[in-house]
Amino acid sequence: MxxxxxxxxxxxxxxxxxxxxxxxxxxxxxxxxxxxxxxxxxxxxxxxxxxxxxxxxxxxxxxxxxxxxxxxxxxxxxxxxxxxxxxxxxxxxxxxxxxxxxxxxxxxxxxxxxxxxxxxxxxxxxxxxxxxxxxxxxxxxxxxxxxxxxxxxxxxxxxxxxxxxxxxxxxxxxxxxxxTKTLPAYQTACGATDIMAHVFERYFTNTKEVEVTDRLCEAVLLTMIKEVPKVIADPNDYEARANIMWAGMVAHNNLVGVGREQDWSSHNIEHELSALYDCAHGAGLAVVFPAWMTYVMKHDINRFAQVAVRVWGCHMDFTHPEETAMEGIHCLKQFLTSIGMPVTFKELGAKEEDIPALAEKIGLEKDETMGSFVKLTTKDVENILYLAL
Amino acid sequence: MxxxxxxxxxxxxxxxxxxxxxxxxxxxxxxxxxxxxxxxxxxxxxxxxxxxxxxxxxxxxxxxxxxxxxxxxxxxxxxxxxxxxxxxxxxxxxxxxxxxxxxxxxxxxxxxxxxxxxxxxxxxxxxxxxxxxxxxxxxxxxxxxxxxxxxxxxxxxxxxxxxxxxxxxxxxxxxxxxxTKTLPAYQTACGATDIMAHVFERYFTNTKEVEVTDRLCEAVLLTMIKEVPKVIADPNDYEARANIMWAGMVAHNNLVGVGREQDWSSHNIEHELSALYDCAHGAGLAVVFPAWMTYVMKHDINRFAQVAVRVWGCHMDFTHPEETAMEGIHCLKQFLTSIGMPVTFKELGAKEEDIPALAEKIGLEKDETMGSFVKLTTKDVENILYLAL
CATH class of the missing domain: 3.40.50.1970 (Rossmann fold)
Known part of the structure; x- marks a missing residue:
């Protein structure tokens, strides 16, 4: 820590x-x-x-x-x-x-x-x-x-x-x-995605042995997975709205991020999407995050397997942990789709031909990188966006 | 909530x-x-x-x-x-x-x-x-x-x-x-028990639908279950010490208690034990808490089953949920014993004949009760202490 x-x-x-x-x-x-x-x-x-x-x-x-x-x-x-x-x-x-x-x-x-x-x-x-x-x-x-x-x-x-x-x-x-009860389902889901993203940006870290922060991150994610579908089904569900609203605060006052490196690459990449297309930040994150995860997963298979098992309830494949890790990312995409979020460029209304310009706009110099879990060049950002097509 | x-x-x-x-x-x-x-x-x-x-x-x-x-x-x-x-x-x-x-x-x-x-x-x-x-x-x-x-x-x-x-x-x-590295194992374990008790006092509640607070409680307990045995085995394990130290703060600044009734009966009962015997507060709690849980379990079997499954990793017995609930309490006692805590009056050095006086000293009038999850009379407190023999 x-x-x-x-x-x-x-x-x-x-x-x-x-x-x-x-x-x-x-x-x-x-x-x-x-x-x-x-x-x-x-x-x-x-x-x-x-x-x-x-x-x-x-x-x-x-x-x-x-x-x-x-x-x-x-x-x-x-x-x-x-x-x-x-x-x-x-x-x-x-x-x-x-x-x-x-x-x-x-x-x-x-x-x-x-x-x-x-x-x-x-x-x-x-x-x-x-x-x-x-x-x-x-x-x-x-x-x-x-x-x-x-x-x-x-x-x-x-x-x-x-x-x-x-x-x-x-x-x-x-x-x-x-x-928050009058909020349309789409905006509710965008907000929920933003909350979950705030946890993910803190969860994927190279700092070892920060179990308490890991567990607090997982607590927020587990809450969201239980409560968000209830609100999508019934916008007037006060209890679910309450749990989500407090989870949103806990996710971002940095309690779930202390003691470790964080990696805000996905937020940075998304900012270019919402700046260009004026799409909802949460919708952009729903597209970027699974792609980023897929791209960087090999850097730490066990961490992705951990979130798959602890948060998504996957069974650990001890022979092929990478299968478990991928299953977790798949669960995230399914969850996002189920609450009405886009998970591809096409669903977001973004265009393949904009990818090089989007990556460029982050403003990294040649050989410069961003992120800490995995350091990304402009080329990496492009690759991630192509994975999101 | x-x-x-x-x-x-x-x-x-x-x-x-x-x-x-x-x-x-x-x-x-x-x-x-x-x-x-x-x-x-x-x-x-x-x-x-x-x-x-x-x-x-x-x-x-x-x-x-x-x-x-x-x-x-x-x-x-x-x-x-x-x-x-x-x-x-x-x-x-x-x-x-x-x-x-x-x-x-x-x-x-x-x-x-x-x-x-x-x-x-x-x-x-x-x-x-x-x-x-x-x-x-x-x-x-x-x-x-x-x-x-x-x-x-x-x-x-x-x-x-x-x-x-x-x-x-x-x-x-x-x-x-x-x-904290120089702290003897016994005091380390007493402290750990106190931390876990601070969570339990907030976890057992009649307030429904406070999932986010439940999950945060469980996050602290899961951390303790993983980290405390490491410190008992190796007092110099900095990472485990760090996780426990931060968990101790999170357990008691009330983040894990918001939005719900709390029940501090076990702490109140314990205070009489440590006042009389001058024992460590954590050691007293290790004796009182499993007894209190056993006594009040029937009030909400599902809540005790929840902590058994989510925190202690028990398998849910859907036919006999009370078996799962009891298994959770058993796991807690085993855990406390494994880290060197007393779980009975005898191990604590407390005396059976003091029980009526201990219960009396809490100061409840006839028909007056304390607690909220389950309201306890002086007689209930006596019964709980007898369960701890």
Whole structure:
């Protein structure tokens, strides 16, 4: 096990009707001038935004609003939010929505306390300070409600990049599974795939002897395998929604990743897919992940056999462990298909002829690699994408 | 799943040599006048205390010392610590040791900001504020390094009682598994039993549909079952020590308990054993837990069958699920015996004739009960203790 630090200071408030306490939590964490940041459509139509605003008004908290966040959130709106914050001395950003609204809120929070271009953070500059961020979560997916990460797409060149820092962890996050009930099955499944991917990126590691982290990873995956099909069958299944929503947080506050190398290649590859096709991040991951697994499996057959046996319930083939490893990947694909996810380029609506450009766009120099479990060159990325046809 | 809040703001620093950073973490969390609180013996002999003091000196941090914490820590030393803090304007307590040193430090931290008798908190008064506490952990067991709980024994009547509050969660905890290598096998096993008990107290619940929490509980138990025998066989196995140490934190910061009723009866029963016989808490739990399980099993056969199958790898007897449930309890006893724990009154050195007094001392009125999975009267507690003979 590697040395590590683990810090997840977010105050999580979980359950029915908890969004009505939003104002009191902002007060508790010292917010007095708030920017409420959200997408549009459903948070307005459902009355959620009005309920949240009412709870702020009840506490006498002054607020401004900035809606319009899109999936794969863009830098344009971030610049707008930063301007509002600086001009109005905003001291707290409240994101109401899913990963996109939260990621955009984090970008604004970092940019509001920075004199330069906020995009610097997405080019590698660490985020040392940021306005406080609180969240009211409406989709179980990104895990941004408990993480210190944010991903933004720059319109110029459609560059999708991530930034991070402990200052970006929300001070509180309100998770009411009821708010996710109106989510269409497709988006629910995309979110579930993202959650499972957050575990896989941490599970496939070269660090040995991190049993406790392995087991915690498997706990999240086993939960998803049991609960997601229930929600696809019945969107109103509160208990299943609740299990998935909490699993989404656990999958990404890094508890399931401590003490080991992680490998975020599949997320990086997918970012190029969703940047080019504007497809849902989860759908892109459903296509990329099984292909990546198939490509790298031989690097550590036993690790893939472990997940096949422990998570997918396969029987170990002790004579041909690679058969077990492959069976696990097959189970994952079957599972993704069963919940309505694409697992091929064709199903995603992506094009074979774009593959070289997609691989190129990751931006690796000649001989440069990314990833740690298996180091990938641009050529490897191409090969993985061809496996996904 | 029940509504819940989850808040674990402790900054965990895990790995080799990390105690050398103690001073810098105290500084980071705003401590300037520190009381270092510890037991005696091993932290001095091993040179740990000197290394920690050197790191404080290096950062120019002023400190006082109070050693002498005993296992099942006593109120007398807490009063002494509170006096020191008040007289010297101490603003930070650093516990160096195991659960006893940390629990005693938390009691001092709460009492130092309170005008009344600190024992009020152990009689049920919530702890609203406390001095900041940091820890350098030397034993994987109590989970006090990440929890908001503390247990103290009052000499008068040998009353062992708990208190809690979010203000008691340590601001940082340094966990170096190397520091646990010198721990004798018996104490290592006692600590491991305590860790597993912290999971069991949360696992046996009447709340349905909390799959994610169940799976996280099972993840910790599976880790312990794999790693503890390795450490008993080879005390220098760093990797196994590391897995156990982190599992001990995860088992008790309440991540594995959210969204459900919990049942701390076994801990309460055990507290009377260790108060009377001054035995190790873990050893007492090894005796009480299998007896409690046997007594309450019929209340929910399927839940006991679940832990038997998922954790102990038993095959489900679909015709006689109670056989599977019992097999799970048998596996637990075998495991405890294999790591050197007592599982009977006799092995513990406890006496049958003390049973009525032990049960009485829990302090339940006639018809009053404790516990939630199964509500226990004084008579039930007696019956459980007789099962442990």
């Amino acid at each position: 590697n040395n590590f630090t683990f810090y997840s200071p977010t105050y999580f408030v979980f359950g029915k009707e908890q969004e009505e306490k939003t104002g009191s939590y902002i007060k508790r964490f010292g917010g007095s001038k708030v920017l409420i940041h959200y997408g549009g459509g459903s948070v307005i139509r459902s009355g959620l935004l009005d309920r949240v605003k009412a709870s702020l008004t009840e506490e006498g908290i002054d607020f401004l609003e900035l809606g319009g966040v899109k999936p794969n959130p863009r830098s344009g709106l971030v610049y707008e939010g930063i301007k509002i914050c600086k001009e109005n001395k905003v001291d707290f950003i409240l994101a109401v929505g899913g990963g996109s609204a939260i990621d955009s809120a984090k970008a604004i929070a970092a940019g509001a306390l920075y004199d330069g271009d906020f995009w610097d953070f997405y080019e590698g500059k660490p985020v040392d300070k940021a306005l406080k961020v609180g969240t009211v979560l409406t989709i179980a997916a990104a895990g941004s409600e408990g993480s210190g990460d944010t991903v933004i797409t720059k319109e110029e060149g459609m560059l999708k990049r991530g930034a991070g820092g402990e200052a970006l962890r929300p001070v509180f996050s309100i998770l009411n599974p009821e708010l | 029940n509504n819940f809040t989850f808040y674990s703001p402790t900054y965990f620093v895990f790995g080799k040599e990390q105690e050398e950073k103690t001073g810098s973490y105290i500084k980071r969390f705003g401590g300037s006048k520190v009381l270092i609180h510890y037991g005696g013996g091993s932290v001095i002999r091993s040179g740990l205390l000197d290394r920690v003091k050197a790191s404080l000196t290096e950062e120019g941090i002023d400190f006082l010392e109070l050693g002498g914490v005993k296992p099942n820590p006593r109120s007398g030393l807490v009063y002494e610590g509170i006096k020191i803090c008040k007289e010297n304007k101490v603003d930070f307590i650093l516990a160096v040791g195991g659960g006893s040193a940390i629990d005693s430090a938390k009691a001092i931290a709460a009492g130092a900001l309170y005008d009344g008798d600190f024992w009020d908190f152990y009689e049920g008064k919530p702890v609203d504020k406390a001095l900041k506490v940091g820890t350098v952990l030397t034993i994987a067991a109590a989970g006090s390094e990440g929890s908001g709980d503390t247990v103290i024994t009052k000499e008068e009547g040998m009353l062992k009682r708990g208190a809690g509050g979010e203000a008691l969660r340590p601001v940082f905890s340094i966990l170096n598994p190397e520091l």
